[in-house]
Amino acid sequence: MTDVNVVIIGGGAMGCSLLYHLAKAGWRDIVLVEKNDLTHGSTWHAAGLCTHFAHNPTIQELRATSVRLYRDILPEETGESCGFHRSGAMRVTRNPDRMDEFRHVAGLSEFTGYPLEIIGPERIAELHPLATLDGLLGGIYEPHDGHVDPSLATNAMAKVAQRHGAVIQRYTPVLAIRHENGRWVVETKTGVLRALHIVNAAGTWGFEVGRMMGVNVPSVPVLHQYLVTDTVPAIAARQKAGAAELPIIRDPEESWYCRQERDGFILGPYEKQAQVWSVDGVPPDFGAELMPPDLDRVEHIIEAAMARVPALGTAGIKTVVNGPITFTPDANPLIGPAHGVPNAWLLTGSSMGVMEGGGAGKFLAHWMTHGAPPMDALAVDSRRFGTWADRDYRVTKAIECFGLQFGVHYPFEERPAGRNIRVSALHELMKQRGAVMGAAHGAERPNWFSARPDDENRDSFRRTNWFDAVAREVDAVTNRVALADLSVFSKFDVTGPDTLRFLDALGANVPPKPGRIGLTHALTPAGGVASEFTVTVFAPDRAYLNSAAVAEEMDLDLLNARAKGFDVTIRNRTDEVSVIGLMGPRAPDVLARLTGGEPPGGFPWLSAREMAVAGIPARVLRVSYVGEPGFELHVERQGAEALFLAAEKAGAPFGIGHYGAYAANSMRLEKGYRAWGMDLTTERSPLETGLGFLVKPEGRNFIGREAMLKRSPNWDMVLLEIETDGEVEPFYAHTLFARGRPVGVVTSGAYGHRVGKSLALAFLREPKIRDGLSVKLLGRERPARILATPPYDPQNTKLKA
Numbered sequence: 001m002t003d004v005n006v007v008i009i010g011g012g013a014m015g016c017s018l019l020y021h022l023a024k025a026g027w028r029d030i031v032l033v034e035k036n037d038l039t040h041g042s043t044w045h046a047a048g049l050c051t052h053f054a055h056n057p058t059i060q061e062l063r064a065t066s067v068r069l070y071r072d073i074l075p076e077e078t079g080e081s082c083g084f085h086r087s088g089a090m091r092v093t094r095n096p097d098r099m100d101e102f103r104h105v106a107g108l109s110e111f112t113g114y115p116l117e118i119i120g121p122e123r124i125a126e127l128h129p130l131a132t133l134d135g136l137l138g139g140i141y142e143p144h145d146g147h148v149d150p151s152l153a154t155n156a157m158a159k160v161a162q163r164h165g166a167v168i169q170r171y172t173p174v175l176a177i178r179h180e181n182g183r184w185v186v187e188t189k190t191g192v193l194r195a196l197h198i199v200n201a202a203g204t205w206g207f208e209v210g211r212m213m214g215v216n217v218p219s220v221p222v223l224h225q226y227l228v229t230d231t232v233p234a235i236a237a238r239q240k241a242g243a244a245e246l247p248i249i250r251d252p253e254e255s256w257y258c259r260q261e262r263d264g265f266i267l268g269p270y271e272k273q274a275q276v277w278s279v280d281g282v283p284p285d286f287g288a289e290l291m292p293p294d295l296d297r298v299e300h301i302i303e304a305a306m307a308r309v310p311a312l313g314t315a316g317i318k319t320v321v322n323g324p325i326t327f328t329p330d331a332n333p334l335i336g337p338a339h340g341v342p343n344a345w346l347l348t349g350s351s352m353g354v355m356e357g358g359g360a361g362k363f364l365a366h367w368m369t370h371g372a373p374p375m376d377a378l379a380v381d382s383r384r385f386g387t388w389a390d391r392d393y394r395v396t397k398a399i400e401c402f403g404l405q406f407g408v409h410y411p412f413e414e415r416p417a418g419r420n421i422r423v424s425a426l427h428e429l430m431k432q433r434g435a436v437m438g439a440a441h442g443a444e445r446p447n448w449f450s451a452r453p454d455d456e457n458r459d460s461f462r463r464t465n466w467f468d469a470v471a472r473e474v475d476a477v478t479n480r481v482a483l484a485d486l487s488v489f490s491k492f493d494v495t496g497p498d499t500l501r502f503l504d505a506l507g508a509n510v511p512p513k514p515g516r517i518g519l520t521h522a523l524t525p526a527g528g529v530a531s532e533f534t535v536t537v538f539a540p541d542r543a544y545l546n547s548a549a550v551a552e553e554m555d556l557d558l559l560n561a562r563a564k565g566f567d568v569t570i571r572n573r574t575d576e577v578s579v580i581g582l583m584g585p586r587a588p589d590v591l592a593r594l595t596g597g598e599p600p601g602g603f604p605w606l607s608a609r610e611m612a613v614a615g616i617p618a619r620v621l622r623v624s625y626v627g628e629p630g631f632e633l634h635v636e637r638q639g640a641e642a643l644f645l646a647a648e649k650a651g652a653p654f655g656i657g658h659y660g661a662y663a664a665n666s667m668r669l670e671k672g673y674r675a676w677g678m679d680l681t682t683e684r685s686p687l688e689t690g691l692g693f694l695v696k697p698e699g700r701n702f703i704g705r706e707a708m709l710k711r712s713p714n715w716d717m718v719l720l721e722i723e724t725d726g727e728v729e730p731f732y733a734h735t736l737f738a739r740g741r742p743v744g745v746v747t748s749g750a751y752g753h754r755v756g757k758s759l760a761l762a763f764l765r766e767p768k769i770r771d772g773l774s775v776k777l778l779g780r781e782r783p784a785r786i787l788a789t790p791p792y793d794p795q796n797t798k799l800k801a
């Protein structure tokens with residue numbers, strides 16, 4: 001048995017990148033085990049495309065980091081090229097919504113510093129003279145994109161890692177893994193390794209290796225093909241004339257990519273009906289092999305590509321590459337700690353593992369070294385799917401993602417596959433009331449309420465079919481009273497004699513007194529916001545914590561890790577407890593009717609009681625995210641429907657209505673309330689997020705305290721009023737400018753119906769800037785003004801009434 005610090009399983013682009021970055025960060029005793037030779041999974045046969053196009057700053061950074069590594073850093077370190085061709089790339093379209101998407105991504109790129117250019121047909125012709133322009137509205141040009149030789153890049157990372165002392169064991173399949181006495185024991189064909197950390201970078205085999213680790217890895221292999229042509233005369237002629245390489249071209253509507261390969265083309269189609277492969281177990285002896293070509297499946301896409309690039313039809317097919325590619329339920333990779341097991345990490349599930357690999361390895365190396373990711377990790381965090389992501393879910397979502405590889409990513413997009421797998425006790429009732437549902441962390445929740453049966457979201461980058469419905473819901477909450485199904489929250493019970501001491505050490509705020517409710521932010525070691533908990537203390541040995549739906553596994557890990565040394569028990573109650581929101585000025589009257597009492601004057605804001613409501617035992621929290629007086633009724637699942645119906649009956653004389661997540665989002669922005677996962681992330685501290693009033697560092701000790709206090713405020717979160725055209729409302733990832741200079745980014749936004757303003761929360765990276773601001777909404781600059789106080793009820797008079 002050999003003792004080491006880290007074992008990485010898998011020698012593809014992802015595993016070798018982690019090995020490289022850990023070794024360069026000074027980690028010692030790191031071993032990468034690979035069952036074949038390096039790259040002999042999916043990496044060797046990838047088409048090597050590298051892009052900067054992404055809807056999320058973190059994903060864009062992963063991709064940009066890979067390009068820098070393959071293009072500049074590795075060649076300098078090894079003295080050898082990784083075969084990176086800076087060809088540039090473009091996406092072209094006939095679809096007006098797609099142009100909106102391009103404008104949105106181009107806008108974000110001004111903030112991230114990887115500028116992309118919106119182009120019209122003339123520029124397309126100039127950049128890609130072999131493309132036809134029929135029907136094209138325009139496109140987006142990605143000047144720093146290109147393609148790399150995946151094997152050269154991966155081997156270069158391995159070589160440099162070895163130079164820094166890392167060890168690579170080739171032809172060493174891992175056969176079994178167990179956790180024993182605080183160490184991971186990894187049995188391989190050639191011996192046993194004992195390690196503190198273990199990393200699953202097994203790509204196509206990620207699920208199988210996950211099973212050995214005791215972890216559910218929600219990824220599925222799907223077959224993807226590309227074809228390589230013989231010599232294309234037009235390209236040969238261009239080469240002879242000394243013309244530059246053609247840019248990569250993608251037509252997302254027709255679902256293909258095409259790049260120049262020597263004097264021919266590579267064409268990669270993505271069919272709508274994906275073919276999953278070996279879902280129940282990739283054969284252990286499967287290695288670098290390819291599947292036989294299956295061009296019938298993609299013939300129609302090849303024809304469409306030939307219509308756009310007729311030169312494709314002037315050459316025969318030299319080779320077809322048909323191999324497995326992994327898809328997670330949202331097509332983003334799985335990076336970070338594995339849920340529920342110590343010192344186990346995932347670096348797998350990438351369907352773009354070459355363009356993301358270089359950056360993903362760096363990202364995870366930072367996380368392992370510093371205990372926190374370098375940027376907001378929500379889009380890639382390996383714990384964003386729970387055990388509810390079962391086989392059917394994984395498969396149906398992988399098929400959907402593959403088919404939508406080139407789908408338009410709308411804001412507020414709700415995809416149809418894998419739905420109704422986690423439903424609240426109120427699900428059927430909500431649908432009967434006209435709820436148009438969305439999914440949060442696999443759980444169904446009402447987004448808005450429609451008068452029309454079976455209505456659905458009409459996807460758009462502009463105001464769409466739910467705008468007026470949300471206005472009506474806001475009106476009911478503001479002027480009368482309304483009910484909501486808030487059951488998607490994560491919910492945890494904390495019990496034991498050390499409850500208060502544990503809560504005091506948990507986050508930046510002190511725990512509330514028994515009977516009261518508080519808000520605390522658990523920090524990363526670097527002082528960023530790891531979690532946001534609403535904390536209700538019922539007794540010195542009994543508390544109840546609520547947090548965001550998608551944080552369930554992350555928060556459970558965090559609570560369990562931080563509970564060490566305290567005599568407390570943490571219990572996840574998420575699936576057992578339902579939550580009913582009862583909000584609005586008449587909410588106290590409705591509660592009085594349900595409890596047979598007077599309107600509860602002695603039930604002040606931010607207090608909580610355990611009491612019978614309509615005869616049903618409930619935890620009643622006087623708390624509101626919408627800026628009106630109200631209560632959250634937390635009840636055991638089996639009592640939820642009866643309580644909801646009783647509340648509707650009691651509220652009928654007051655004109656009780658219903659509201660969904662979109663109305664809540666609009667109302668919380670009017671109050672300037674931050675949302676975890678959007679506005680609150682590991683990247684920024686609570687002080688940088690404008691939450692100083694919830695930070696109580698004096699005389700206390702909690703993780704991240706010193707780091708938070710030490711870091712100079714690099715960011716400042718501001719609430720903005722934006723002058724829109726009444727058509728495009730702000731949402732996440734829009735760049736904020738000061739006199740034309742990019743100075744910040746919008747993290748969330750909506751129209752505030754009560755105040756008649758378009759609102760957004762945004763981070764300024766130059767905290768002192770106060771005026772001359774504008775936000776670019778789909779390519780148009782709109783004046784923006786910082787609001788000194790929230791525009792709705794800034795003194796909380798209504799809230800406390």
Ligand SMILES: Cc1cc2nc3c(=O)[nH]c(=O)nc-3n(C[C@H](O)[C@H](O)[C@H](O)COP(=O)(O)OP(=O)(O)OC[C@H]3O[C@@H](n4cnc5c(N)ncnc54)[C@H](O)[C@@H]3O)c2cc1C
Nearest residue numbers: 010012014035041042043047048049174203352353354355
């Ligand atoms: C046709 C095609 C074209 C593609 N084109 C592109 C592209 O242009 N750009 C892009 O970014 N991506 C592309 N991809 C996707 C890309 O190939 C993968 O995302 C990427 O290679 C994944 O890298 P990885 O390191 O995660 O996995 P892999 O390369 O599969 O590496 C995993 C390694 O783990 C090893 N392993 C597994 N189980 C064990 C075990 N029990 N013990 C020891 N070792 C084990 C395997 O042998 C393998 O070498 C393409 C994929 C296909 C199929």
